[in-house]
Amino acid sequence: MHLLKFQALKEKDLHKLSGFPKNKKGKILGYDNDHLKMPNKIIEMGLLPETVFRILYQAPFNGPMYVEFGEEKSRIALREEEGEYIIVEELN
Amino acid sequence: MQANKKKQVLLVGNPNVGKSTVFNALCNKKQKTGNYAGVTVASHSGNYTYKNEEVEVVDLPGSYSIYPSSEDEAIFSKFLIDEQENYAGVIYILEALSLKRGLLLFQQIQDLGVPIILVVNQIDQAERRGITIDIQKFSEALGCKIIQTNAKEQLGIEEIKEAVLTNDFAKTAKTSFETPAEHKDFIQKIAAHKGFDNEYKAWISLSSGSDLGKIESVKDLMNESEAKSMVPKRLQVQETVRRYQIVDKILANVISKKPQFKELLTEKLDKILVHKFWGYVVFLGILLVIFQSVFFLAEYPMTWIEDLFSWLSAFTGEHLPEGPINSLVSSGIIPGIGGIVVFAPQIGILLYFLYLLEDSGYMARVVFLMDRLLRPFGLNGKSIVPLVSGTACAIPAVISTRNIENVKERLLTILVTPFMTCSARLPVYSIIIGLIISDNSFLGIKYKALVLMGMYLLGFLVALFSAAILNRFIKNKGKTYLVMDLPAYKKPLFGYDLKMVLGKVWDFITGAGKIIFIVSIIIWFLSYFGPKQKPDEMVAANVELDHSYLARMGKSIEPLIEPLGYDWKMGVGILTSFVAREVFVGTMSTLYSLEEDAPEVKVIDKMRRDVKPNGEKVFSFATGVSVLLFYAFAMQCVSTLAAVYRETKSWKWTGFQVAMMTGLAYFVSMIVYQILK
Numbered sequence: 019m020h021l022l023k024f025q026a027l028k029e030k031d032l033h034k035l036s037g038f039p040k041n042k043k044g045k046i047l048g049y050d051n052d053h054l055k056m057p058n059k060i061i062e063m064g065l066l067p068e069t070v071f072r073i074l075y076q077a078p079f080n081g082p083m084y085v086e087f088g089e090e091k092s093r094i095a096l097r098e099e100e101g102e103y104i105i106v107e108e109l110n
Numbered sequence: 111m112q113a114n115k116k117k118q119v120l121l122v123g124n125p126n127v128g129k130s131t132v133f134n135a136l137c138n139k140k141q142k143t144g145n146y147a148g149v150t151v152a153s154h155s156g157n158y159t160y161k162n163e164e165v166e167v168v169d170l171p172g173s174y175s176i177y178p179s180s181e182d183e184a185i186f187s188k189f190l191i192d193e194q195e196n197y198a199g200v201i202y203i204l205e206a207l208s209l210k211r212g213l214l215l216f217q218q219i220q221d222l223g224v225p226i227i228l229v230v231n232q233i234d235q236a237e238r239r240g241i242t243i244d245i246q247k248f249s250e251a252l253g254c255k256i257i258q259t260n261a262k263e264q265l266g267i268e269e270i271k272e273a274v275l276t277n278d279f280a281k282t283a284k285t286s287f288e289t290p291a292e293h294k295d296f297i298q299k300i301a302a303h304k305g306f307d308n309e310y311k312a313w314i315s316l317s318s319g320s321d322l323g324k325i326e327s328v329k330d331l332m333n334e335s336e337a338k339s340m341v342p343k344r345l346q347v348q349e350t351v352r353r354y355q356i357v358d359k360i361l362a363n364v365i366s367k368k369p370q371f372k373e374l375l376t377e378k379l380d381k382i383l384v385h386k387f388w389g390y391v392v393f394l395g396i397l398l399v400i401f402q403s404v405f406f407l408a409e410y411p412m413t414w415i416e417d418l419f420s421w422l423s424a425f426t427g428e429h430l431p432e433g434p435i436n437s438l439v440s441s442g443i444i445p446g447i448g449g450i451v452v453f454a455p456q457i458g459i460l461l462y463f464l465y466l467l468e469d470s471g472y473m474a475r476v477v478f479l480m481d482r483l484l485r486p487f488g489l490n491g492k493s494i495v496p497l498v499s500g501t502a503c504a505i506p507a508v509i510s511t512r513n514i515e516n517v518k519e520r521l522l523t524i525l526v527t528p529f530m531t532c533s534a535r536l537p538v539y540s541i542i543i544g545l546i547i548s549d550n551s552f553l554g555i556k557y558k559a560l561v562l563m564g565m566y567l568l569g570f571l572v573a574l575f576s577a578a579i580l581n582r583f584i585k586n587k588g589k590t591y592l593v594m595d596l597p598a599y600k601k602p603l604f605g606y607d608l609k610m611v612l613g614k615v616w617d618f619i620t621g622a623g624k625i626i627f628i629v630s631i632i633i634w635f636l637s638y639f640g641p642k643q644k645p646d647e648m649v650a651a652n653v654e655l656d657h658s659y660l661a662r663m664g665k666s667i668e669p670l671i672e673p674l675g676y677d678w679k680m681g682v683g684i685l686t687s688f689v690a691r692e693v694f695v696g697t698m699s700t701l702y703s704l705e706e707d708a709p710e711v712k713v714i715d716k717m718r719r720d721v722k723p724n725g726e727k728v729f730s731f732a733t734g735v736s737v738l739l740f741y742a743f744a745m746q747c748v749s750t751l752a753a754v755y756r757e758t759k760s761w762k763w764t765g766f767q768v769a770m771m772t773g774l775a776y777f778v779s780m781i782v783y784q785i786l787k
Contacts, residue, residue: 054343057515057591058179058343058347059175059179059515059591061351062174062177063211063595074380075380075386076386077389081479081483082478084384090209090210092210093596094595095595097591097592100593
């Protein structure tokens, strides 16, 4: 039962960065299995596991996302396609 | 070894950390930077002398990592690695508000065994955020000297100079990044085999996956199973993650934070500037303000300059002794140069705005807003920067494509950027529009201004349209993506930018002036002399323009340009404008000044009065439109061509661009002329 609960929690709280609700706090857990195709720049710019972030804006027609992250409140623009590689969870 | 014993230092750091500001604070005044409006693209260098020591500062393109993902980052890594013997050390600029990200590249450079001094810029910004940095501890942890600066206020600049003088660059004995145990053997094998003095270099040769300057990739040395277990990309990720862990540890001991969180200017501004709706409104508004200023603000100084040159021309015509020299000066050189100088105010205003946009950090927001809209055309959001700077000049615009990571998107951007209306086309447009469009206005906006705006819009639309077409034919290599820092807004350096703009405008005047000076003299010669009319003379001097060599040459190409509605004078103008478009105006000024004996009449009025032998106006509406379209589309200036070749390294694409653009120009002009005539 315990395990089941955990499973349910996982289903509920695991998201990809793209599609993550705006203005909610989230935390990066890791990257998709496909991450070798992911541009290195994402990691180099500091979007590392354990990083806390917020999506502040998104350009129209599913344009790039404006993400604020880390203790230094860095800002980065990335497309939804790049956000697909990043696994995140919601924080309260 | 080298004749000059200048000490060379490199200025290195992430993009947008205020590197240029430090560079300019170090090398003030009389140095020449290769910095164009647009972005700090190519590496450029400046000099300063401090206590009798001459120092050359090389400002390298900003980068986030030693592993390049775009052309400008590749330029950076190659220079850093290949020139290691030649420079005294690296001045590494770190922005106090993004220490973490900046320390990644810092460590990599340190691990390469490069002597380094760290500069922490904009500490005041961090303090406003309640962040205090213990510089003493920080310096011990990193093992190098740290200088705090506020480059805008010139704080700390002396200290940097002093540190360079006393060679305070530090090399670390141990590397921050330990080669992972599982690869240690292989790395040592490489180091021994390739003769690397440094283990990290061996690591790079393995993890970069391709040659990085002198550090050649060792892909070929690996057997199949080794190649499988050591995928370069995975190694890079491993390195980056480990480095960030180290950085976190260091920073935890160095930074203290007060729970005070003031909303910074950037956060307030972005609520509007990247807004789904208002963001675009503001961007369009800014463009409108720029163009409005270019056309209306510039009107006054332009009239003064025009009057001055008309007067100069009349004055020299009256006071110089009669004869060929008089005619050369008063109707050749002066009108030719005047025809160009008159556009200096417009070009200056345009450049100034572009500098301000770039400097303030706003351009990154424009990239954010435009990315989605440009993608259907095969372009990247980053293409907007070359496209907008293309309205000043295509050369820096083409160079500024270097930060577009995807090869195809970069090529497309290079191919279509020259369609944007550059400032050299402005003189041509202005004069032709002045000839064919009435002075009336519509709702308070002059028709002339509307048409000029239309020409800018046309250039932009054709750029997009041709990108969309080429997009279908050019194969894509590699992934396209957008991962871009959105820097904090900075108050632009108004005074400094003004100085830069005045320098650029002066370059434009002297550069164009020189060309036009020479072209004017050649044209004058060819028009002053003609084929002999009497059997006993070698050549005929002081001939009627129609009987000159120039007329002969012009008339020989007339069949080619007649379908476009041009007479031989315009043909000569178009030919000379392959040197630079604005030369058209200079050529026209010279030609028309030669023709009539009334130098005080403005050139434009002479052009308006000119008639063909059959009594039709030379600059009819149809001809005017045809000229406008030709200049809108033709790939004309040789310097842009050279820049395109340098950036694409391909004659095929350079040639293709010339043929595509000029062909389009010819046919569109011809069709439109034939319809309107």
